[in-house]
Amino acid sequence: MSFRQSLAANVTPLILRLGLAATFLWAGWGKVLETREYKPEELARLATMGVEKAQLAARGSGASARPSQPPRESEADRGAPADGGPAAPLPDPAAPKPANKSSSAPGGGQRFQPMHPAAAVSSDRADEATPAPIAPPPEPPKSARAYTAGDFDGPAPLKKVYSLALLLDARSRAAPATDGKAQGALWPSEWSKGMWPVYFAWAAGLTELLGGGLVLIGLLARLSGLSLAAVMLVAAWLTSVGPNLGAGFLGLAPPWSSFADWTTFLFQVMLLCAALGVFFSGAGAASLDHWLFSREKPAGPRGEDE
Numbered sequence: 001m002s003f004r005q006s007l008a009a010n011v012t013p014l015i016l017r018l019g020l021a022a023t024f025l026w027a028g029w030g031k032v033l034e035t036r037e038y039k040p041e042e043l044a045r046l047a048t049m050g051v052e053k054a055q056l057a058a059r060g061s062g063a064s065a066r067p068s069q070p071p072r073e074s075e076a077d078r079g080a081p082a083d084g085g086p087a088a089p090l091p092d093p094a095a096p097k098p099a100n101k102s103s104s105a106p107g108g109g110q111r112f113q114p115m116h117p118a119a120a121v122s123s124d125r126a127d128e129a130t131p132a133p134i135a136p137p138p139e140p141p142k143s144a145r146a147y148t149a150g151d152f153d154g155p156a157p158l159k160k161v162y163s164l165a166l167l168l169d170a171r172s173r174a175a176p177a178t179d180g181k182a183q184g185a186l187w188p189s190e191w192s193k194g195m196w197p198v199y200f201a202w203a204a205g206l207t208e209l210l211g212g213g214l215v216l217i218g219l220l221a222r223l224s225g226l227s228l229a230a231v232m233l234v235a236a237w238l239t240s241v242g243p244n245l246g247a248g249f250l251g252l253a254p255p256w257s258s259f260a261d262w263t264t265f266l267f268q269v270m271l272l273c274a275a276l277g278v279f280f281s282g283a284g285a286a287s288l289d290h291w292l293f294s295r296e297k298p299a300g301p302r303g304e305d306e
Contacts, residue, residue, distance in 0.1 A: 013221075013284035016274045021216035023271060024228055028209025031161040032202075038158050040149035045169060046162055047147040050195045057156040058147060164201035168192060171238050186242035207231050215278060218287020225278035232272040240265040 001009070038046070038054075046054035172185050172192035191200065207227050214224040240261065241252050248254045254261035283289040 009281075010285040013278060013281045014286050016277050016281075017215045017218060017221065017283065017287075020225070020228060020271070020274050020278065021212045024208045024212030025216070028205055028207075028212055031164065031205035032159065032209055034160050035157040036160050036163070037155040038162070039155055040152040042162075042166055043152050043156055043158075044147040044149050045166060046158070046198075047151075048145070049165065049169070049198055051158075051162065051165075051198060053158055054156070054162075055147070058151040059153055060151075161201050161205040162198070164204055165197040167238060168197040168200055171242070172197075186238055204231050204234070215283075218283035218289050219292075221283035221287060221289055222279050225275045229272055229275035229279060232268055232275060236265065236268040236272065240268060 043054045043057055047058055168187050169192050171187040172189050174185050191197070208231060211224040211228045211231075214220050215228070240254060244254045244261075245251060249256060254265055256262075
């Protein structure tokens with residue numbers, strides 16, 4: 001391999017990895033570890049999804065609204081009557097127990113009286129005839145509470161990753177397009193029920209953070225590059241391609257007049273291409289993948305193989 005071929009095979013993947021790592025480590029760090037203020041409308045939607053921290057920020061929730069534990073009953077209180085009267089006296093253990101006259105013998109001993117077989121059979125049948133207690137029917141599950149903006153006193157800080165959950169929830173519903181035409185949903189409605197938007201948001205944030213770190217050190221670089229490419233493909237669809245579908249440039253890009261939208265779109269396209277470049281080319285020589293999986297074995301002496 002010539003020197004130029006060696007540079008193309010090893011230095012180019014290293015440059016792509018450094019650019020991807022710097023971008024996705026910054027993006028994943030901001031989503032997973034940083035916080036921002038959410039408006040009451042956003043908090044209401046997150047609380048309805050099931051985000052516990054958003055529910056705790058609602059008015060009336062917290063330690064004061066939780067049901068208190070009933071006090072434990074002491075041994076002295078167990079013998080007291082419910083109306084607050086004097087407690088019943090406890091039996092004296094030293095007092096003699098009354099003798100059973102039916103089973104005592106004239107000499108003071110106990111006399112065995114056998115039970116008639118018919119009485120035993122009738123007793124067993126009486127036990128069998130006793131119906132078992134019927135358990136009460138289970139209570140129907142309680143419906144999830146629908147929060148509103150009025151349930152919150154003001155903004156509250158939460159992780160930035162929940163912004164992506166709100167975006168997925170918004171894209172799962174139809175909305176009017178910029179030209180007045182109705183725009184269909186860009187995200188499956190089945191994936192927007194319950195906590196699914198929150199799960200997808202956390203998956204995207206952790207993929208950016210962990211994938212950027214793995215690409216930086218060159219460990220599992222192909223798998224990490226493919227994961228980052230999938231994240232950028234979904235991001236471009238939800239923010240740039242989907243909202244301008246059929247209306248922008250070539251029906252897939254924002255309009256020419258929107259410079260800010262084109263800046264975001266081109267940034268996403270470049271990251272997508274860089275991630276796919278790492279996936280197809282590999283991590284290169286300066287990586288843990290090369291040191292662990294691609295080390296060349298020393299060649300044997302010439303003439304060994306006939």
